[in-house]
Amino acid sequence: MAQVRYFAAAREAAGVAEEPRSERTLGELRAALSAAHPALGGILPKCAVLVGGVRVEDDTPLNAEDLIDVLPPFAGG
Template identity: 40%
Template structure:
C-alpha cells in the first residue's frame, strides 16, 4: 500500500472540488475506486480521463496492473477540447 497525492485537472478538478488530495492505495484501480466513492460527478469524469503516474502515461493498461509506489503523484487528465 502506497501513499501519495492525486492531482485533478480541468473538469476533474471541478468535479473533485479540490486541486489535489492525499491517498493510500496499492494500484490505480484501487485509488480511483476510493477517490470516486460517493462522488458521482468525479466518477463520470474519471471514466473518460487519461492518467499520468509520476509523469508517465498509463495508456490502455488495466488500472489494476498499475502499481503505485510510495510518494507517487497521480494526475487525472480529462479530455481537452480545442488545440
C-alpha cells in the same frame, strides 16, 4: 501517501485541487476516487490518469512517493 492532482473539469468534479491517497493500485485508486467524489465518477473513465507522467494499467502498484495526475479530455487546437 501518493499525491493525486486534479486538472480542469476533474478538479471541479472532485472539489479539490489535490489530495493524498493510500490505495495500493491504480485500479483501487480509480474505484476509491469515484466513491469519494461521485461527480468525478462520471468523467473519470474518460480521463487520462498519469502516474509519474506516464499512462499505466490499473494493476500498476502505487507508492507513497507517486504523483498522480487526473486529466480530463481537452478540446481545442
